[in-house]
Amino acid sequence: MKNQHLYNYILGIADNSLILGQRLGELCGHGPSLETDIAGTNISLDLFGQVRSYFQYAAQLSDDNSATEDTIAFLRLERQYKNVLLVEQPNTDFGYVIVRQFLFDAYHLLFLRELENSKDETLAAIAKKSVKEVSYHWRFSSDWIRRLGDGTQESHERVQEAITDLWMYTDELFHQTEADQAMIAEGIGVNTSKLKDIYYKMVSEVLEEATLEVPENKYFHKGGKQGIHSEHMGYILSDMQYMQRTYPNMEW
Amino acid sequence: MSKNNWPLWEVFVRSKNGLEHRHFGSLHAADAEMALENARDVYTRRSEGVSIWVVESSNITASNPENNGELFEPAADKVYRHPTFYDLPDEVKHM
Amino acid sequence: MSENEVKNLEDIFEARIARDEKIEPKDWMPEKYRKTHIRQISQHAHSEIVGMLPEGNWISRAPSLRRKVALLAKVQDEAGHGLYLYSACETLGISRDELYEQLHTGKAKYSSIFNYPTVTWADMGAIGWLVDGAAIINQVPLCNTSYGPYARAMVRVCKEESFHQRQGFEIMLKLANGTPEQKEMAQDALNRWWWPSLMMLGPTDAESVHTAQSMKWKLKRKTNDELRQQFIDQTVPQADLLGLTVPDPDLKWNEKTGHYDFGEIDWDEFWQVVKGYGPSNKKRMKDRVGAWEEGAWVRDAAMAYADKKEKRKDLKHVG
Numbered sequence: 001m002k003n004q005h006l007y008n009y010i011l012g013i014a015d016n017s018l019i020l021g022q023r024l025g026e027l028c029g030h031g032p033s034l035e036t037d038i039a040g041t042n043i044s045l046d047l048f049g050q051v052r053s054y055f056q057y058a059a060q061l062s063d064d065n066s067a068t069e070d071t072i073a074f075l076r077l078e079r080q081y082k083n084v085l086l087v088e089q090p091n092t093d094f095g096y097v098i099v100r101q102f103l104f105d106a107y108h109l110l111f112l113r114e115l116e117n118s119k120d121e122t123l124a125a126i127a128k129k130s131v132k133e134v135s136y137h138w139r140f141s142s143d144w145i146r147r148l149g150d151g152t153q154e155s156h157e158r159v160q161e162a163i164t165d166l167w168m169y170t171d172e173l174f175h176q177t178e179a180d181q182a183m184i185a186e187g188i189g190v191n192t193s194k195l196k197d198i199y200y201k202m203v204s205e206v207l208e209e210a211t212l213e214v215p216e217n218k219y220f221h222k223g224g225k226q227g228i229h230s231e232h233m234g235y236i237l238s239d240m241q242y243m244q245r246t247y248p249n250m251e252w
Numbered sequence: 253m254s255k256n257n258w259p260l261w262e263v264f265v266r267s268k269n270g271l272e273h274r275h276f277g278s279l280h281a282a283d284a285e286m287a288l289e290n291a292r293d294v295y296t297r298r299s300e301g302v303s304i305w306v307v308e309s310s311n312i313t314a315s316n317p318e319n320n321g322e323l324f325e326p327a328a329d330k331v332y333r334h335p336t337f338y339d340l341p342d343e344v345k346h347m
Numbered sequence: 348m349s350e351n352e353v354k355n356l357e358d359i360f361e362a363r364i365a366r367d368e369k370i371e372p373k374d375w376m377p378e379k380y381r382k383t384h385i386r387q388i389s390q391h392a393h394s395e396i397v398g399m400l401p402e403g404n405w406i407s408r409a410p411s412l413r414r415k416v417a418l419l420a421k422v423q424d425e426a427g428h429g430l431y432l433y434s435a436c437e438t439l440g441i442s443r444d445e446l447y448e449q450l451h452t453g454k455a456k457y458s459s460i461f462n463y464p465t466v467t468w469a470d471m472g473a474i475g476w477l478v479d480g481a482a483i484i485n486q487v488p489l490c491n492t493s494y495g496p497y498a499r500a501m502v503r504v505c506k507e508e509s510f511h512q513r514q515g516f517e518i519m520l521k522l523a524n525g526t527p528e529q530k531e532m533a534q535d536a537l538n539r540w541w542w543p544s545l546m547m548l549g550p551t552d553a554e555s556v557h558t559a560q561s562m563k564w565k566l567k568r569k570t571n572d573e574l575r576q577q578f579i580d581q582t583v584p585q586a587d588l589l590g591l592t593v594p595d596p597d598l599k600w601n602e603k604t605g606h607y608d609f610g611e612i613d614w615d616e617f618w619q620v621v622k623g624y625g626p627s628n629k630k631r632m633k634d635r636v637g638a639w640e641e642g643a644w645v646r647d648a649a650m651a652y653a654d655k656k657e658k659r660k661d662l663k664h665v666g
Contacts, residue, residue, distance in 0.1 A: 025419055029426070032638070034396065034430045035279055035281065037423075038290075038297075038430070039293040049416065051412065055412070069412055074410075139289070143285060147286075150652050154647075154648070250526055252414055256647075257646070279430060282650050286649065286653075297424075297427070317373050
């Protein structure tokens with residue numbers, strides 16, 4: 001491939017939205033209220049919309065003439081998915097769902113605001129459209145953090161536990177792969193190391209407002225970006241890839 | 253079981269600038285912010301709006317249909333409030 | 348109020364409906380009108396939200412991204428439609444929580460068709476095509492029903508649902524024109540969903556308890572048997588177009604009547620499912636009750652937070 005780095009870079013961005021969208025899709029019909037159910041599905045639909053734009057672009061770049069958004073989404077091996085570990089974490093309860101969303105949204109929003117300035121026009125255009133969607137996701141998830149954190153004793157404890165558990169997946173958001181570095185050098189990619197301080201400030205402010213403790217971890221998990229996923233990932237993929245694997249080479 | 257339930261809100265949506273807000277329906281939410289967000293997610297999924305108002309249903313004072321006679325019927329015979337009440341020669345075209 | 352006075356009010360009320368006037372929430376209405384409407388509208392709302400589950404079962408396994416977003420949007424619409432209908436029902440003086448309670452305790456019914464399992468992807472096609480097709484036949488006349496909030500909710504529902512049946516038919520079309528395996532999958536789904544879809548339009552007129560009263564109040568415009576015939580007449584040519592066979596050996600076009608004749612419906616199966624013994628009744632209720640109970644702490648937290656915020660605002664005003 002002429003531009004293997006760009007291809008990998010796009011997949012790195014899109015896989016986060018793909019797996020998080022998939023997780024949210026699992027919840028459709030099971031939310032704590034009808035209104036919240038509808039809201040969660042909206043976020044999932046936004047993410048899948050972004051995924052399609054990214055993968056359609058990636059398919060154009062691919063040397064494989066038969067590549068489509070679907071072959072890229074459904075027909076890779078687990079080790080070839082580049083999403084961060086955070087987004088594959090399970091829907092343990094609504095607290096975990098919101099915290100996962102909140103921790104990702106903050107990063108996603110900062111990231112897209114920078115990607116809008118990418119030298120790659122297609123990526124800049126996708127970012128420009130997505131940033132509006134993600135601004136709303138951030139508004140939604142941070143409002144819910146405030147409600148759960150400063151709600152009842154039970155909700156406070158539950159959401160604090162989720163924060164403590166999921167916090168160790170935040171550092172990976174800022175790790176740079178080889179593709180990331182190559183793209184930053186070309187003015188296409190976002191220099192995520194510059195976003196780290198703002199990210200933790202942004203997240204901590206909301207947590208404090210929500211009367212929640214900001215964890216002070218020394219240790220963090222990593223590996224998703226290199227395709228070394230948690231044990232959850234295999235199950236996500238066996239669901240997601242079921243049709244494409246069982247009935248290869250068919251149109252739906 | 254929940255101790256207390258989310259109250260009901262009425263949702264008004266302006267479908268585009270230049271038009272008034274129109275009653276679209278109702279929903280449940282714990283507070284005004286949430287009502288606004290829920291209204292966005294429930295009632296504007298297909299680009300139905302550019303502006304939303306929400307008001308808690310219990311804050312609406314409504315007239316009672318039993319009083320419709322005294323409230324609305326007295327207006328029925330005040331035909332002089334309508335332009336057709338006045339006779340003008342046909343030569344006066346636009347008035 | 349004396350018996351005579353009530354009788355008088357009822358006569359005026361019935362005359363209003365006969366004149367095609369709409370009834371609005373604060374208007375006087377006979378207790379039976381209120382109760383019948385609560386029953387029908389809530390049953391309709393329950394059907395929407397229980398109906399999310401069989402299709403929700405395939406969201407995570409949808410075979411392409413395009414199909415996935417379409418299915419997600421469709422199931423989401425069903426949540427929206429449930430919400431519109433619960434809201435309409437609430438104008439009759441009952442809360443959504445009370446209505447949920449009725450559903451969860453088995454007191455309220457929902458459409459029996461959602462108690463069948465979705466076993467292959469083709470079921471997403473069959474549900475959209477057949478189940479939504481049957482639902483639309485039922486729902487379109489309701490846009491003109493006598494109770495204003497119900498009629499308005501139905502206008503919105505019907506407008507939004509127009510994509511649902513097309514979505515299902517498109518899935519079927521793709522399968523029917525696909526590989527032999529895909530075509531077989533489509534035929535199998537038609538075989539399983541055909542009869543339940545016919546049952547979905549309700550018991551035969553001879554056995555239907557509510558029809559006469561419902562006709563008067565415009566909750567119904569046609570009888571169950573008429574609706575069923577309409578559904579069959581419009582669906583059989585669509586099956587032909589797909590190259591699929593409707594699983595009824597007695598199905599035959601009748602030149603004389605201008606309708607299709609069709610075979611005997613297994614009403615024992617219908618009543619078994621209605622009474623709670625269908626293949627998925629238990630699972631559906633477990634999922635609904637589970638979502639509601641597991642959400643209790645979330646709903647409580649939001650209320651507690653709203654109260655605190657309100658109090659803080661009051662304090663600021665005092666200060």
